[in-house]
Amino acid sequence: MGKWGTPMVDMSFITNWLMFAAILGLAALGGMFSERSGIVNIALEGMMLMSACVTALVGGTSGSPIIGLIAGLVSACLLGVAHWALTQFYRLDHIVSGMGINLFAYGATNFIALSFIKPEVPDQFLPIPVYFWCALIALAASWFIFNRMRAGLRLLAIGEDPDKARTTGIEPVQVRLWALVFAGILCGLSGALVVTNSGGFGDNLTAGRGFIALAALILGGWRPVSVAVACLAFAAFEAAQIQFQGSPILGYQLPAAFWKSLPFLITLIALAGLMGRTKAPAGLGKM
């Protein structure tokens, strides 16, 4: 025990750090697939929340954590496909559609949690390391898809200039469907990890982490490795928040609200300070 009440670094700090990094990283990579294809995606939060809720509900009622996870992923994918349909077929503004999906997810999960999740049914979750591996594989796979695969090249092309891509015979709307299914799977994993970590679903469980993931995506310049680094940085503050909450700093007892808002504050500062150094896909939001 040092002067700060707790040691600077201990095992729980490291596991928390990795935990949050995996949560943010999975969601941010999901967002990357969406935004690289040209669809602005503020619905990461909604997809995570929906997956968290459905994973808990189905996992508990079916008694199988695998079925629970799959159901969670499917629910997130459905929201992703909804976002695709709203923006691509109904030409809805991407932000409006994303906001709508977030609100829907917030309301629907609240309803599901109150009506269907029974406290007496024990929750069933996959062990957390599974998700760590998923996050690592997702990172490696994203890099490989964007740098070595036809699908990734086409995704990059339509995100930069859908019209020019069309002249080479690529159908942007079709590619975007797959991009959003991918986004749904990754955000679904992220949401499932959130609920696994907390041990059960509660209202607004994801608590804005989808937006922090979005910030990490922007700071990372929409590139897999940089996005992962940004997620690690943001996650460190989340972990620090838990570590230092309630312990005095240099003799002062800072209010819990300060610690809770710290990750968001850092996100804001980072975005304000570093925005503009990275370049968004040129075709973001275009048809």
Place this chain on the structure above:
Amino acid sequence: MSIVALEGIAQRCGDFVALDNVSLHVRKGDLHAVVGENGAGKTTLMRILYGALSPSEGRVIVHGQERHYRSSREAIADRIGMVSQHYAIIPELTCLQNLMLGAEPGAVMNLRQCEDRANELAEQMGFTFDWHSRAESLGPAGAQKLEILKLLWRNAEIMILDEPTAMLSPRDADALFVSLRKLASQGATVILVTHRLPEVTEYCQRVTVLRGGKLIDAKEVRDVTRAQLAELIVGHALTAFEARELPQGETALNVQNLVVRGDRGNDAVKSATFQVRKGELVGLAGVDGNGQKELFHALMGTRGFTGLANLNGEDLSGQTTRERLAAGVRIIAEDRLAEALVEDWSLADNAVLGFQRLPSFRVGVGINEATKADRAQQFIAKFNTKCTSTDQAIGSLSGGNQQRFIAARALGENPSLVLAFQPARGLDIDATRAVYQGLRDACSQGAGALIVSFDLDELLEFCDRILVINGGVVSAPHQKERAEIGQLMVGAI
């Protein structure tokens, strides 16, 4: 035996007839030119051959068999390739990614193998590329070369090039034709859509002339002179642009030791000294990317400069772009879509761009709708912009018609200095003459004009005096004479 035969093609869209009973026969191994004015239907005809449009009537016969392409994909499978006027190069991707896009070798790409094949194709054409650099570093000539390699990458044997030299310097254009001839000698067939008649008479074997959606004539190039061809295209005899005495008005623009910083921190314009008199059309010859853009931006106030630049005795360095516009500085911008127009806006709204602060365009805090409508009509009428109404989105017009409109706008509201960057870009013979006549008229009212073009022949024909810019250095040739200017352009003197 024709490798491509289009027979009795008609293309109608509602009441509008883009093509009416047009036929085109192309021999294998030829450079076949398709010429005609804006709206003659050249591009429409090519898009039909490329499968991007289905004809309302007529037959498309390729390799001796009738085809009904439902998409370009099917035409590509038939070894047809097309480079359109606006390059399909995506600047953020690397050259190699651009080359492969849409025709990747497999779901997973072996980049080393791809690069080997890319190098092989480049070598075959005598090009060199840094495959892993981003395509934004390519100039227009490089982009054009990459587009040609894209056709080879897709194994195209029938290559359609739409206005391929519109963006190229004389030197690069010549090099392009050397490459095309090489391809033709290797068995490729090239169909060339162009406005530039010297290219047709010098390099092509056959020429098909369209006018107003109709086939006018198809001839062997050796049987026709440039003048005859020009007459076939416009449908009437052309007289030479009338030469005149060098205007001796007072100095409008006086530039002394002007230095403009470029994007890469270098000096894009190096200590330029020159004058433009009132009444004078001064051509600025040079290869693209030698400081023309930066010079124009500096004079327009969108880029800083050091040195002296006076317009009618007023120092420009202290003036904002807004003040310069009020003083009558006008620009026909290089990049129509990025700098001159808002594509989704109507012609009427675009007519106001740049003039919105002028008293005649203002009512209180808003725009004077009457002036707006009046000027839009005026700009449309000046160079015959073809449109349905002033409410039409300008993005729906063809490039040539957009150019007519912004050229007319730049000559509106009493200009004192017109900076024209390729004013005749994408325009046909009649429209080019009309625009230069418009510049002359504006100048006779007391303005001066500084005109950039990459087409030296155009400057020689229409300008009173010519300056040359090479590597940011502006020099004046002793005479208005082609050979000396050509050498100054590449720094050979």
